[in-house]
Amino acid sequence: MSVDAAGFEAWMRAHQALAEQTLEQVLPAAEHAPARLHAAMRYAASGGGKRVRPLLAFAAAEVVQAPVSRVALAGAAVELIHAYSLVHDDMPCMDDDTLRRGKPTVHVQYDEATALLVGDALQSLAFQVLSEPSLADDPACQLEMVRLLAQASGSRGMAGGQAIDLASVGQSLDVAELEFMHVHKTGALIRCATLLGALCGRPLDESERAHLDRFAKAIGLAFQVVDDLLDAEASTATLGKTAGKDAEANKPTYVTVLGLRAAKEWARDLRAQADAALVPLGPRAARLGQLADFIVKRQF
Numbered sequence: 543m544s545v546d547a548a549g550f551e552a553w554m555r556a557h558q559a560l561a562e563q564t565l566e567q568v569l570p571a572a573e574h575a576p577a578r579l580h581a582a583m584r585y586a587a588s589g590g591g592k593r594v595r596p597l598l599a600f601a602a603a604e605v606v607q608a609p610v611s612r613v614a615l616a617g618a619a620v621e622l623i624h625a626y627s628l629v630h631d632d633m634p635c636m637d638d639d640t641l642r643r644g645k646p647t648v649h650v651q652y653d654e655a656t657a658l659l660v661g662d663a664l665q666s667l668a669f670q671v672l673s674e675p676s677l678a679d680d681p682a683c684q685l686e687m688v689r690l691l692a693q694a695s696g697s698r699g700m701a702g703g704q705a706i707d708l709a710s711v712g713q714s715l716d717v718a719e720l721e722f723m724h725v726h727k728t729g730a731l732i733r734c735a736t737l738l739g740a741l742c743g744r745p746l747d748e749s750e751r752a753h754l755d756r757f758a759k760a761i762g763l764a765f766q767v768v769d770d771l772l773d774a775e776a777s778t779a780t781l782g783k784t785a786g787k788d789a790e791a792n793k794p795t796y797v798t799v800l801g802l803r804a805a806k807e808w809a810r811d812l813r814a815q816a817d818a819a820l821v822p823l824g825p826r827a828a829r830l831g832q833l834a835d836f837i838v839k840r841q842f
């Protein structure tokens with residue numbers, strides 16, 4: 543990989559800022575009626591988070607030299623789905639958490655009914671953004687993007703993974719069952735962000751798309767293994783969300799199923815699988831490699 547670490551830091555900061563700016567533009571103004579709902583949507587979605595999913599879209603877009611303005615919209619659509627999932631996940635009927643991104647969760651800051659509506663409205667907004675006419679020249683390609691996001695967030699993706707997660711409390715899962723849950727709950731949206739970024743540029747041939755997909759699947763799972771490790775090892779202050787939640791809720795995780803050492807090895811292994819998938823994509827995939835490094839080495 544030829545791009546240096548300092549270059550990556552600057553690239554990441556610039557693209558996180560672009561993701562932030564795009565969300566600012568697409569979120570309804572807080573003064574517009576219904577003002578409380580709009581303010582709560584902004585509270586949930588802007589000004590926080592690592593913006594890993596838009597970053598994956600931007601990095602994948604470099605492989606296909608896609609126009610940045612289009613990728614920004616595609617990345618924002620995925621981030622809106624992610625923000626909705628966090629709001630609903632934090633509600634008392636799910637994980638019942640009070641802290642997210644260093645702030646009170648939406649149902650604490652506002653109320654439960656507002657949190658429910660915030661999630662609903664962010665989800666609808668995601669599909670509105672992804673169907674913006676300026677996002678693609680080819681309607682068939684744009685329809686494919688909409689279909690990918692719908693699949694990744696629905697019952698065969700994130701929502702399905704969340705259902706398995708809720709049902710797994712107090713259960714002992716084996717590694718295959720744990721992987722099935724996380725491929726859906728966390729991996730599907732990460733994979734989708736990567737593929738959407740690539741769909742914003744020149745068409746990939748079948749083998750390029752398969753390599754990118756292999757990368758996205760491996761890094762989606764690596765993201766979750768690291769999330770489990772951080773939940774077990776990092777502090778609430780560093781994470782900006784309650785640490786140790788998984789153990790407290792008696793949830794199976796990579797740490798409880800594999801043990802700390804093997805979970806760390808598994809994260810490294812998945813990182814290597816992701817890297818290997820990038821090789822056939824050539825030097826334009828360098829950003830994806832650096833981002834994979836960031837995902838695996840992150841401290842929060």
Ligand code: GRG
Pocket residue numbers: 590591592593594626627628630631643700701704727728766769842
């Ligand atoms: C409610 C349908 C529905 C789904 C919820 C995403 C999710 C499914 C639950 C969140 C709980 C959780 C801790 C999942 C593990 C991985 C994950 C999504 C972590 C949070 O994502 P980050 O680290 O968060 O990208 P930031 O704040 O940086 O955006």
